Amino acid sequence: MLLLQLLINGIQVGALYGLTAVGFSLIFGSTKIFHFAHGSAFAIAAYVFYYLYSVTAAHWLVAALAAAVAAVLFGILLDRLVYAPIQRHEGSFFTVFVASFGVGIVVQNVLGMVFGRSFVAVSTPLSRSVEIFSGVFVSPLAGIAILCVALFFGGLQLFLMRTHIGMALRALSENTELVRVFGLRPRQLSTYAFALGSLLVVPAAILTAAGSGINPAIGHHVMLISLAATIVGGVGSLRGAACAGLLLGLAENLALWVFEPQWSEAVTFIVLFLFILFRPSGFFGRAVTS
Amino acid sequence: MLAYVLNLATLICINAILAITLNFIMGYAGIFSIAHAIFFGVGAYTAAFLAVSAGASIFVTVPVAMAVAGVLSLALALPALRVRGEYFVAASLGLQVIGVTIFSEWKSVTGGIGGVIGIPPIEVMGHALADPIEFLAVALLCLIAIIAVIHVLVGSSFGRNLKAIRDSESASLAFGKNVAVIKTLSVVLSASLAAVAGALYAYYLSFINVERFMRDTSVLIMAMVIIGGTGTLLGPIVGAALLMLLPGVLRYLPFLPQTEIGSIQQIAYGLAMVLLMIYRPGGIVGATGGEKK
């Protein structure tokens, strides 16, 4: 029964990881920008929701919308004010990465100053688990999480397949130059990518705030997982990022069946490390030339 | 006042060594490692373990610490050989996390989360260096020696090969350069010299624990290199000095809330990183954008 419980926990956690990872993969795949501040978008969305829902007692829909607006705005502003000027000058991987990293540090500390470094959680009865059968506990939040992930992912697929912008984004991730030839502007498209990618963190952020709680350092943790999932799943493949996110969530929890809890975080990174050494293209990604 | 200045100077020396060695692989070889604190830690733990169990002679513990770090750095060199850019960053982040877990768990050597206390002072030919002035002298000597080594290497054909690989790996391969060996050597060198800083740190504080070797420290060292200026000799030293002096300066500004000093410090160098990348990617000392010397 323990194994089954760990499996269910893994799926719940992995689903959220997958969604966040897809957001990162979308941005990275289409714009080639190493958006390390993706974790910051997550943290901002989570804290906005927490503040509005728990502190000022707004309606959850209002809080969720505000969180979404905050995350999307953050992504777009970052793209316009930080990444765009850098790409105009020089745009090497290094400068963009460092700038993004710097933003991550600033956001984490500002959140710490405003909300305190301790952990906070959105108090809701939905996080309470119910014993569905002997020894196996599941909370309503888990169900909501999986539902949200399915909805958002489905919505994303529709968007990418059916709308013009979606198709342009897919084209951008495959061949930037060709996109220009066809008269589209990569700069404008990248703003869409950031908006969409940042939107995708919002459900995971809200559900994490209600489930396990948040603290300012959560952005870092989320970022690492998204990065690991993107690479393991294969850069450029959204399906890969989602699957890899799920896999990492499962690995983290199933590891508890065998190992001491100390090692569960390390397990995720050992998996990542091995993939980078032996199969950097991940599950579904394009081949990587060194 | 003198004691305070001596302390600060010694810590600047130690951090400058870390910044210079990271700059060697980041600025000159284009290998972006966020795992530098791990080699700092390996050096510190090795030196501490030897001093506590065997003897604290500088001529024994420091070379052994360097050797251990050098060998372990092969774990970082491997991904460096296979991938670059974002993949390598991810691998080094992974190594950082794995390293911290090992530091926390290998209790017999590292003391686990509790750390190692009571590290005896370092001995130079039987004379124990407990006086802060003497210690600063030794730290300065190490710093100067490492600067000299790096300077010579950068100017040599090895250094030129390194820059060639950074700028275009395929071209270097085409020219018949043994890319794998050069990259590996540079990582090993960077890690073993960083271990010197670790040994100095362990003897200076007489107490080390895993908190000093976590991701925040790797990020701090990276910030020193970037803000000071990558790919230059003076840059990392300037960066180290600036970032070490920052907390002291901040404490004197009366309008800043005292409880938030740590956060404000981090915001300061986070902002510095962002602004510098937009306007002056070469850092304070480095060449302004575009060129990499």
Added chain:
Amino acid sequence: MVFFKHSFLAALLGVALSFGTAAQAQEVRIGAVFPMSGPNASYGDIFGSGANLAAEHVNADKMLSGKLSIQYEDSQALPQQGVIGMNKLVNVEKVPYVLSAFTGVSKAISTVAQRTKTVAVNGGGVGPDMAELGPYFWNVIPLANFEVRAMIPYLVKERGLKRVVLVYVDDPLGQAIRKELESALPATGGQLVEALSVPNTAQQFSGIAARVRDAKPDAVYIASYGSQQLQIIKQFRDNGVTQQLASYSAFSVPEINAFPEAKGALYTTQNVDWTSKDPVTKRFVDDYKAKHNKLPSAYIANYYNAVRLFALLAKDLQKKGKPITGENLLAQRIETKTFDLVGGKTSFEANGTVIAPIQVNEVDGKGGKAVTVAHAK
């Protein structure tokens, strides 16, 4: 004219000299390495308020020939900064006695203390490794192993909870608690069913909750600290761990008290009877209340005691005509059997720790309710 100038100068010199020696005779200085800035600065204020009150009382009573003053250095609760502060106190201010706070800082400065024969006193950290920092490191707070020894008989005998699962952070404090549980539980008829260690950076505990449930305990002992313990409590309660929770003094913080999921949890703290008629305690409580408009806490009492301890030792040394050095203070402490401190008569073990009564409290959302007091054996 000249004679006048000479005598004027002589008088000036005489006054200056007497000023100098008088100044020396007028000041007895000790040090304190506390967090005065950074996220733990509020603790520095709290501990300092106790220390300062003690210095005031010492000076008002003219206990020492010379005014007692405390030189504070900022550690930011970081070991590295703590060492810098300690070095300054020892090398520049040349104090014989230093108050210390936070386990990491204490461990870092203990080596300097040993080497320079300066006494360092801890009144806040409870990790049993604090007893192993050398003869010059003293603890005026009872360490966590005593806390466990008080909790276990209560849990097993009074509450009838025999099967215990331990969830702990794998640091010296957690390891020591585990060892204590392993010996104390069987002795009282209980059983340590499982011990699960968690990394101190962990934030996800649903998996661990599953393992706890699987072990079918009667009670769960949590050995963590800071915000992590809140996350553990919340996620355990969310994930079907309904058993009685127990912990050590880390649960005595206001955040736990205000946390609805923590209601009913048991925890141990140092026992200080604030209503005691004992003159030292009464004066401390009354004056503190008058000054700060609230009751003091155990930490404040500890740092008050640390300063008072120094004054008692220094007074004896001054009476014997001995200089106040770390060495002499240590010898004097070993010689003295008991000290009249806040909380009653206190004596030191050979390893520089104190045995003190421990009380068991219950989280009730209103500041904690004491349920029993265990006196030291």
